[in-house]
Amino acid sequence: MREELVAQLDLWHEEDEFQEIVDAIMEIPAEERDYVLTNHLGRALNNLERYGEALEQFMSVEEEGEEDPLWHYRVGFCNYYLKQYDKAVSEFEITDRLDPEDEDTLEFLELSRRKAAKKAAREAAADAAAKKPSGPKPLPKFDSANFWDDSEEALEDYVSAPLTDDIIASVEEELVFKLPAFYTAMMKQHNGGIPHSTKYLLGNEAAAAGKDHIIISGIRGIGRDKKYSLCGELGSWSVIENWGYPEFGVVICDAPSAGQGVVMLDYRSGGNDGEPEVVYVDQENNRKVTYLAKNFETFIRGLVKEDTV
Template sequence: MRDDLLAQLDSWHEEDEFQEIVDAILEIPVEDRDYVLVSHLGRALNNLEDYEAAVEQFLTIAEEGKNDPLWHYRIGLAYYYLDQYEDALREFEISDQLEPGDEDTLEFLESIRSTIAQNLEEELIEPVDSAETVETVVSNVQMDTDLDLANFWDDHEYASKEYVSDPPTDELIASVEEALVFKLPAFYVSMMKVHNGGVPQNRYFPTGQAISGGRDGVMISGILGIGREKSQSLCGAAGSRFMIENGNYPEIGVVICKCPSESEIVMLDYRPAGNDGEPEVVHVDKENNYKITKLAPNFEAFIRGLVKEETQGL
């Protein structure tokens, strides 16, 4: 009987009779529907473009499906068409890990990452409030409102080798946050899901007054990504904890950017907002008695403020 039903479901699927599949399975009591039947139901609902109902069904078998690349692919598909791109990205990445090289999965991953990057660019067009402080005048920073994230990074060989990791999964993000004891800024996490760490094309943050060595701004050498494998990642061999412990830097948050000078770093400062709040971005000068200079009210404002060094002071 069961074999006949499964054969009929497959036949209906081949004939695009998706409503027949839904009607037949819904006639079966919920407690009698196993993993295979619910998978058929969810797939049919996807094909009928009833994506919310499909997600609801797939979630009822999430525990059984956690190691099934097809389950992650199908629920990822539903999230994708619901415009829930972060959820879709997570599921397609897991599907790709479980079954590497599937062409459809790779196409969705490329599309999702492109969409997230485009959405980030549109967000960057919105103005960000500047904040005047004793240490620096953020309002003097020339914001690049036309920031092109597609060309934001300078992916040369060293950057790719030392900084750039695969996009982080939600599990990795949670693990890194637990190790650091700080919640990472949402804007930073979104950027890292598109391009995880690296060296920006524009690496100078002007401040309008001398910070270190007579310069009226801060030069960075790279942005640490979310991970452990690359040395220049938050929990890597030369990451945030390494820098703080070996450089005796203040325990105020997370080292987010390296600087060309070994006596300077850029940090996320959680003192004003707490470990789970939105951190400020500060410069710490080891040679100047660990002087802390506020650069921007948040990570997004810092990214928007980066310019080419030759344009400083303009």
């Protein structure tokens, strides 16, 4: 009798008849359900997106599932969709240990780690914001009015909608990095664009190697609405993933002069919530990283006109 029921449950699963599985098993008293039936019930509830109920079922047979990679995978699946990403990471790591190199496990493990990092960054940013005095901090002696060249190209591809704190928080969550205070204050005045001064002089070491400056195309605004916004069509993650740039920070400018490259905020020294340095990454020179400035403000104030020598 039990074998026939399990066979029917498998058939319903193949036919996506998940509610039939739930109804059939729920007719059996809980104390009479064994490990196999409970796992069938939890799997069906997962497929019905009833993740909380599914997790309750799986946890009722936790002791029996301790060495079962499939049980840990399904518990991780529940936690992932319940947005309990740290717990999901733990379960998928156990699954990988018990059943190494399973593609589905590795995919969910990577997704869970990224979601957990984003959630931690968002919570840290919220804590930091709560500790800061209210009110925007003005830019120190910065002539924003004469900095930007509002050409047709700039307005079309770079200048994003007026910036709000909600947009900043949303973009920082997606990027998994806290943006520099000078950057956000600057973008609140003018959210991205092409500056009049686009040249940045490199140090003596870079000059000795045959490249004494870079020219930037523009500065990415904070948002998603324009092609070159930080999270736009050609935003930071898109450039990093499509061109193989390092994942240690945020792409803020393209620098196509003398070979393709980008200007990035480099968070390696201060962590995702720290003050990043600014570097140039030369795509055509095996993605060589060249130090530009100790912070974003220093980089912006170091931009000069293209005819400057």
